[in-house]
Amino acid sequence: MRVARAIVARDLTLAVRAGGGTFQAVLFLSLAVIIYALAVGPDVGTLSLVAAPVLWASALLATIVSLDRVFQADFEDGSLDVLVETSDTLSLSVLAKAVSHWLSTGLPLVIAAPILGILLGLEPEGYLPVAASLAVGTPGLSLIGALAAAITVSLRRASILVTLLTAPLYAPVIIFGVGAAKAGAAGEALYAPSMLILAAISLFAAIVAPLAGAAAIRLNLD
Amino acid sequence: MNAPPKIPPEPAAGAGLIVRGLGAGRGGRPVLAGVDLDLEPGTATILRGPNGAGKSTLLRAMAGLVRPTSGLIAVRGGNGGLRENVVYIGHADAVKAALTVRENIDFWRSMYGARTSLAPEIAERMRLMNLLDQRAATLSAGQRRRLGFCRALVSGKPIWLLDEPTSGVDAGAVETIIREIETHCQMGGLVIVATHEPMALGNARTVFIEPAR
Numbered sequence: 001m002r003v004a005r006a007i008v009a010r011d012l013t014l015a016v017r018a019g020g021g022t023f024q025a026v027l028f029l030s031l032a033v034i035i036y037a038l039a040v041g042p043d044v045g046t047l048s049l050v051a052a053p054v055l056w057a058s059a060l061l062a063t064i065v066s067l068d069r070v071f072q073a074d075f076e077d078g079s080l081d082v083l084v085e086t087s088d089t090l091s092l093s094v095l096a097k098a099v100s101h102w103l104s105t106g107l108p109l110v111i112a113a114p115i116l117g118i119l120l121g122l123e124p125e126g127y128l129p130v131a132a133s134l135a136v137g138t139p140g141l142s143l144i145g146a147l148a149a150a151i152t153v154s155l156r157r158a159s160i161l162v163t164l165l166t167a168p169l170y171a172p173v174i175i176f177g178v179g180a181a182k183a184g185a186a187g188e189a190l191y192a193p194s195m196l197i198l199a200a201i202s203l204f205a206a207i208v209a210p211l212a213g214a215a216a217i218r219l220n221l222d
Numbered sequence: 223m224n225a226p227p228k229i230p231p232e233p234a235a236g237a238g239l240i241v242r243g244l245g246a247g248r249g250g251r252p253v254l255a256g257v258d259l260d261l262e263p264g265t266a267t268i269l270r271g272p273n274g275a276g277k278s279t280l281l282r283a284m285a286g287l288v289r290p291t292s293g294l295i296a297v298r299g300g301n302g303g304l305r306e307n308v309v310y311i312g313h314a315d316a317v318k319a320a321l322t323v324r325e326n327i328d329f330w331r332s333m334y335g336a337r338t339s340l341a342p343e344i345a346e347r348m349r350l351m352n353l354l355d356q357r358a359a360t361l362s363a364g365q366r367r368r369l370g371f372c373r374a375l376v377s378g379k380p381i382w383l384l385d386e387p388t389s390g391v392d393a394g395a396v397e398t399i400i401r402e403i404e405t406h407c408q409m410g411g412l413v414i415v416a417t418h419e420p421m422a423l424g425n426a427r428t429v430f431i432e433p434a435r
Contacts, residue, residue, distance in 0.1 A: 002332060002335050003332075003333055003335075005332070006329060006332035006333050007333075009332075010318070010321070010325075010329050013320075013321065013325070014318060014320050014321070017320040017321075076314065077314050077315070077316060077317065077318065077319075078312050078313070078314025078315055078316040078370075079316045079318065081285070081287055081310060081312060081314070081316065082316050082330070082333055082373070083333075084286075084287055085285060085286070085287065085305065085308075085309065085310060086305075086333040086334055086335075088305070218289075221282075221287050221288065222247075222248075222288055222289055
């Protein structure tokens, strides 16, 4: 746990100082939402209908564009060797990296999404379900993304490969995420089961992704 | 009844390394084959050999970062295995440019969990004291290399594996690094250095690594 805490604290400092990972994710989300709103035009009725899917899709894309740096910087500057050298359980360090990614990228998206929802004409009763579904689903995005980043860590310009690897695994997250957000806004009974499935995906990823990610890192260092 | 054979006690503070029939590769290509080494605590060893001979691969294998394809590496004495006894300082220095010198050192202290000196003392030893609160991005290549070397000092590990530790550093810094290596050996530590540069390490043994055929 000492190593995991140190990794999270350092990565959050780096996210704030270097590259502005947090700012970048929120900026990407904002731009995507604004572009979509401009493309659809001033018809608030149409915009509010697609507000939740647009917010979810934009959050997913904002996550994808931030993934290639999860392990890449550590690999390039030798910090990944320190991680492997000092970790009794490397999978715990991979989990810590995914937690850092979520705190610096996913959490700001969760906070920003309902605010940007106003631009899309999201109904007030939709704010909480959108934020809640993102809060439960984005950890899964970070964990699956960390696995893809670990698999491709030794490859240069791997962002396309990361996208290809994550896209099919992200499909259930966005399906149930949007489903939960829409059902919650409409007060439908489908909200609770969708949220539970979303939580199950994130929990499953929390178990599998660190183990597989650790194995991938060891293979890449060989 | 015969008395049991006496086993010489291990040095309390030190740990040695035994390498037997080691084979290792890089990217699927065999680089090392049949390497045997006996490295005692309190000694320094310089690895020499042409580019591509496998010096870095040998160090990485001894650090547990590369899996051997054959043979074994074992720690003699010390507490625990490779992870508990070995620190590897490679070409890439693990320095984060956006962090200050102090933050980099403090991060490594947390990672290794060692009860070693605090950041100011370590920085003083590596002549980085006046740069303690500067971001590593502002350091010269040599200063950055010295900061990278601080990791060996904060690790608290008895076995140091150093890959080109004096590359790109000035004569004064080379002296500082050599002094730290000698001090570590005097305290029972083991240091293995892979380098192409001349290194005035008193009593260091030199081992030539030949490329695997």
